Amino acid sequence: MALDSKIPQGPLADKWTNYKNEINLVNPANKRLIDVIVVGTGLAGGSAAATLAELGYNVKAFCFQDSPRRAHSIAAQGGINAAKNYQGDGDSTYRLFYDTVKGGDYRSREANVYRLAEVSTNIIDQCVAQGVPFARDYGGLLDNRSFGGVLVSRTFYAKGQTGQQLLLGAYSAMNRQIGRGKIKMYNRHEMLDVVKVDGKARGIITRNLVTGEIERHSAHAVVLGTGGYGNVFYLSTNAMGSNVTAAWKAHKRGAYFANPCYTQIHPTCIPVSGDHQSKLTLMSESLRNDGRIWVPKKKEDAIAIREGKKKPTELSEDERDYYLERRYPAFGNLVPRDVASRAAKERCDAGFGVNKTGEAVYLDFASAIERYGKEQAYVQHKDANDKAVVTALGTEVVRNKYGNLFQMYEKIVDQNPYKTPMMIYPAVHYTMGGLWVDYNLQTSVEGLYAIGEANFSDHGANRLGASALMQGLADGYFVLPYTIGDYLSHDIRTGPIPTDTPEFEEAEQNVRKQVDALVNNNGTKSVDYFHKKLGKIMWNKCGMSRNATDLQSAIDEIAELRSDFYKEVRVPGGQNEFNEELAKALRVADFLELGELFAKDALTRNESAGGHFREESVELDGPQKGEALRDDENFTFVSAWEYKGAPKDAVLHKEELEFENIELKQRSYK
Amino acid sequence: MKLTLKVWRQKNATAKGSIVTYPIDGIDGDMSFLEMMDMLNNKLILEGDEPVTFDHDCREGICGSCSMFINGEAHGPDRLVTTCQLHMRKFKDGDTITIEPFRAAGFPVIKDLMVDRSSFDRIQHAGGFISVNTSGNTQDANSIPIEKENADDAFAAATCIGCGACVASCKNSSAMLFVGAKVSQFALLPQGEVEATTRVLNMVKQMDEEGFGNCTNTGACEVECPKGISLENIARMNREYLSASLKG
Numbered sequence: 001m002a003l004d005s006k007i008p009q010g011p012l013a014d015k016w017t018n019y020k021n022e023i024n025l026v027n028p029a030n031k032r033l034i035d036v037i038v039v040g041t042g043l044a045g046g047s048a049a050a051t052l053a054e055l056g057y058n059v060k061a062f063c064f065q066d067s068p069r070r071a072h073s074i075a076a077q078g079g080i081n082a083a084k085n086y087q088g089d090g091d092s093t094y095r096l097f098y099d100t101v102k103g104g105d106y107r108s109r110e111a112n113v114y115r116l117a118e119v120s121t122n123i124i125d126q127c128v129a130q131g132v133p134f135a136r137d138y139g140g141l142l143d144n145r146s147f148g149g150v151l152v153s154r155t156f157y158a159k160g161q162t163g164q165q166l167l168l169g170a171y172s173a174m175n176r177q178i179g180r181g182k183i184k185m186y187n188r189h190e191m192l193d194v195v196k197v198d199g200k201a202r203g204i205i206t207r208n209l210v211t212g213e214i215e216r217h218s219a220h221a222v223v224l225g226t227g228g229y230g231n232v233f234y235l236s237t238n239a240m241g242s243n244v245t246a247a248w249k250a251h252k253r254g255a256y257f258a259n260p261c262y263t264q265i266h267p268t269c270i271p272v273s274g275d276h277q278s279k280l281t282l283m284s285e286s287l288r289n290d291g292r293i294w295v296p297k298k299k300e301d302a303i304a305i306r307e308g309k310k311k312p313t314e315l316s317e318d319e320r321d322y323y324l325e326r327r328y329p330a331f332g333n334l335v336p337r338d339v340a341s342r343a344a345k346e347r348c349d350a351g352f353g354v355n356k357t358g359e360a361v362y363l364d365f366a367s368a369i370e371r372y373g374k375e376q377a378y379v380q381h382k383d384a385n386d387k388a389v390v391t392a393l394g395t396e397v398v399r400n401k402y403g404n405l406f407q408m409y410e411k412i413v414d415q416n417p418y419k420t421p422m423m424i425y426p427a428v429h430y431t432m433g434g435l436w437v438d439y440n441l442q443t444s445v446e447g448l449y450a451i452g453e454a455n456f457s458d459h460g461a462n463r464l465g466a467s468a469l470m471q472g473l474a475d476g477y478f479v480l481p482y483t484i485g486d487y488l489s490h491d492i493r494t495g496p497i498p499t500d501t502p503e504f505e506e507a508e509q510n511v512r513k514q515v516d517a518l519v520n521n522n523g524t525k526s527v528d529y530f531h532k533k534l535g536k537i538m539w540n541k542c543g544m545s546r547n548a549t550d551l552q553s554a555i556d557e558i559a560e561l562r563s564d565f566y567k568e569v570r571v572p573g574g575q576n577e578f579n580e581e582l583a584k585a586l587r588v589a590d591f592l593e594l595g596e597l598f599a600k601d602a603l604t605r606n607e608s609a610g611g612h613f614r615e616e617s618v619e620l621d622g623p624q625k626g627e628a629l630r631d632d633e634n635f636t637f638v639s640a641w642e643y644k645g646a647p648k649d650a651v652l653h654k655e656e657l658e659f660e661n662i663e664l665k666q667r668s669y670k
Numbered sequence: 671m672k673l674t675l676k677v678w679r680q681k682n683a684t685a686k687g688s689i690v691t692y693p694i695d696g697i698d699g700d701m702s703f704l705e706m707m708d709m710l711n712n713k714l715i716l717e718g719d720e721p722v723t724f725d726h727d728c729r730e731g732i733c734g735s736c737s738m739f740i741n742g743e744a745h746g747p748d749r750l751v752t753t754c755q756l757h758m759r760k761f762k763d764g765d766t767i768t769i770e771p772f773r774a775a776g777f778p779v780i781k782d783l784m785v786d787r788s789s790f791d792r793i794q795h796a797g798g799f800i801s802v803n804t805s806g807n808t809q810d811a812n813s814i815p816i817e818k819e820n821a822d823d824a825f826a827a828a829t830c831i832g833c834g835a836c837v838a839s840c841k842n843s844s845a846m847l848f849v850g851a852k853v854s855q856f857a858l859l860p861q862g863e864v865e866a867t868t869r870v871l872n873m874v875k876q877m878d879e880e881g882f883g884n885c886t887n888t889g890a891c892e893v894e895c896p897k898g899i900s901l902e903n904i905a906r907m908n909r910e911y912l913s914a915s916l917k918g
Contacts, residue, residue, distance in 0.1 A: 051804045066725060067791050069832055070733040086812060122806035129808040131800045131861045133825035140815030158825055164732055165828060172799035179795040187788065210780060239727040273700045278708055279729045408731065411748070411755050412702075477804045526715045528708075573720050577682060578781045580723060581715065 003655045006438040007111040012661050016115045020482055024489035031056030034488050035219040039191045039246050041068030044452025045225025047476030050173035053182035062186045064241055069171045072239040076163025077284035079155035080469040082120040087144055091152040093117045103149045103336050104460020105610035106664045112457045119478040120470050124156055132169040134158050146289055147465035149336035155466045160284050160405040166469055191246045193507045194253045201448035202497045205511045212576035214511055216504045218497035221447045228431035228453040232591045234535025236428035237282040243587040244594050247435050247454050255443035256640035258436035258456035261602035264463055264611050265544050266429035267340035270412055271360040280427040285465040288333045290368035295352040295361050297321040302352045312421050331669040338462045338611045341426035345544050355423050364421035369394035432459040436640040440483035451475035461610025518585045519575045523568035527584045530565045534595055542599050547615040551603040555596055562592040596647035601639055607631035632664050671697040674766040677722055680779055699759035706758055724783040731755040734831030738783055739770040744835035744894045752896045772838035775881040787834050789880035796876035797869040798852045800861050814860055824858040827851040829897045836891035842883030847891040849877050850903035857910050867914040
């Protein structure tokens with residue numbers, strides 16, 4: 001099948017408006033005859049379910065958590081971007097569009113990104129109307145902060161809990177529709193297959209996680225808002241339950257998987273403390289507004305700190321290497337995530353890491369505390385030269401801005417970050433890759449849609465901070481409800497989709513077979529054993545820095561690990577009860593396939609782009625020496641993989657990316 | 671660290687449960703409580719036993735999934751943390767730790783330490799929202815200035831994670847801190863005023879139907895709340911309820 005991105009004709013700025021004017025609509029009476037399944041209830045799925053129900057469709061929504069409010073969007077901290085230009089600092093739809101395409105290292109689709117920037121302002125209006133308590137200034141108006149990779153302040157926030165507040169907004173919109181009976185909510189349900197009838201997605205097979213019951217659900221269209229696959233690395237900032245299963249099952253039923261190797265490794269996470277570690281905790285990028293990142297200039301200082309013989313606060317200014325400010329004077333500590341992460345790795349690999357494992361750098365708030373303290377001292381007519389007064393006042397300002405993050409850090413690390421710098425290290429955070437979708441957010445399977453992090457569309461090879469929340473809500477509130485309507489307008493006479501058909505039977509049996517096999521496997525090793533092993537391979541060979549030799553060996557090792565998994569995994573308990581090990585085994589089985597495709601994709605893309613850094617592709621000379629080198633001539637395309645059995649047999653389809661409005665440039669933040 | 675764990679085991683919602691004792695060794699102070707439970711489970715799996723079921727997901731204190739009652743306290747001995755953020759350095763070598771599910775009529779046990787908190791969802795369905803459609807054509811976000819103090823208080827109320835620690839800590843199994851937080855968030859914002867009367871009446875009615883008890887101002891909920899939700903929210907809900915009842 002050839003890839004058709006279905007980008008509307010016309011000038012960039014008019015595409016979405018023209019598109020909306022020309023699509024088919026479904027009249028309200030007919031919407032009542034149409035069912036839509038939405039899987040996942042994070043920002044994308046939750047907002048889509050609520051909006052589709054408001055429009056009048058019958059929605060069935062599914063989540064594996066015990067409540068839609070617990071989807072992992074809840075953990076997003078720093079903020080959400082919107083081109084409101086409330087600060088009057090030169091922001092505009094075009095600039096948000098431009099920053100996003102550039103930040104994504106010119107590997108995203110112009111038309112999608114422009115639409116995202118265009119609807120971004122509606123999101124803020126909508127959320128405020130829903131009662132989302134964004135941060136405000138003393139005049140009562142909305143406040144903004146800055147995020148990496150941009151030169152304006154366009155990020156709206158609610159302390160360090162923006163994702164929580166936005167998700168609770170979408171959840172409240174869902175609640176209203178659940179209360180009216182327009183959404184039927186299925187908590188603690190895991191989607192385990194997509195059902196296709198005559199080539200169209202017409203339903204899903206789920207497993208009730210409490211009773212173990214395998215269920216059939218039908219609809220006229222299926223929407224996946226099931227998030228990303230960062231947990232393929234075992235350790236990530238994702239929730240323990242975050243998984244690729246829904247997307248992977250869709251892939252196996254014909255949906256192409258795009259750019260699996262584009263992974264975001266977030267620069268500011270709490271470092272790994274030991275082998276017992278089950279997940280990693282992010283420290284919001286917003287901290288880089290005020291925190292300065294450094295390591296010691298001298299290796300002996302780094303060694304002394306690692307051995308506990310020296311404290312970071314004992315090092316004077318000129319003994320510190322603020323390496324981001326040194327290497328990237330224009331953006332300083334606010335370079336994009338991929339750049340900041342690689343720079344941290346570079347320093348640590350060179351022997352300047354500052355914790356026991358040598359894999360940590362400092363994020364220091366001392367200068368911010370001093371700066372804010374002085375400002376407050378002037379405002380409050382106190383002595384700006386009294387260090388104790390300044391520190392107390394400055395600490396208070398920092399507490400107001402980031403209090404919950406500092407508290408979280410202190411609880412985990414047992415150190416007071418107001419007094420000593422935080423230690424941070426990069427960790428897997430977000431996946432830009434995902435199911436391939438066209439402009440309508442439809443996958444390569446008719447009637448099957450993917451929204452939010454589950455699709456690949458807007459962030460190219462690297463996502464900018466505070467853009468995930470924007471994309472999730474844009475897709476769910478303002479894009480999908482239009483595009484899916486155009487598709488469903490052909491289904492007004494179809495009638496309910498029956499579930500007693502051979503297609504549903506085949507899919508259900510497929511699921512039952514897999515469940516039976518795992519429960520009866522009687523191996524000797526736990527699911528986590530395999531998941532951890534897979535994570536190690538991924539982190540060591542498909543992590544922040546990749547090369548052909550490692551990637552090839554990752555492919556082989558993962559294939560072997562997968563075969564061991566089916567021989568040796570042990571899933572205790574039965575299938576007709578709550579059985580977390582079984583749920584985990586089903587997810588890890590899919591990670592073991594995705595991981596291999598990930599490595600294959602990374603091997604194929606012999607260029608450095610955004611979060612995908614190939615050691616073979618760096619600038620050798622000039623002012624950019626050592627920086628990532630894109631290869632626009634050979635790789636300006638989206639890799640969309642078609643399932644053909646084993647991951648090694650996947651077939652590559654290329655969607656060439658055309659840039660009509662932006663000139664491709666070296667992405668410089670110097 | 672060497673510890674003795676006394677864990678509530680219950681096969682399913684209808685089975686009778688009991689406390690089972692497990693010795694555990696090699697616990698590091700840097701582990702989170704749930705990582706200690708992972709270790710126990712891994713041991714049980716390898717010994718051919720069934721692992722202990724408990725709710726957990728984000729493991730960074732924000733999703734509200736984890737819900738253990740540890741040594742008689744919801745989320746254990748530390749303050750302002752959920753179980754997933756409780757670290758083993760809060761315990762010492764040789765300690766005995768008793769781990770039970772959150773217990774309340776409104777939270778029936780599903781299995782072991784996992785309970786059904788869908789009652790909280792149903793209370794929200796009854797009125798935990800502002801009736802505005804997602805047209806994208808609402809007025810500009812800055813057209814209603816909101817006093818910073820009110821916005822901050824609304825935010826503080828909205829940070830409730832719906833974990834249910836308030837209910838588990840309350841001798842009456844009252845859910846008023848949870849409901850009060852949601853009612854307060856909207857009561858403090860002009861957007862929420864329009865439906866204030868019906869919201870508080872409906873949510874309180876649903877709360878009562880779910881079998882949660884009344885508030886007798888003991889304040890245990892506030893002490894054990896991992897997000898520090900203030901008792902003021904209960905007072906505000908009572909005010910809202912009273913004035914709504916008079917109107918209604």
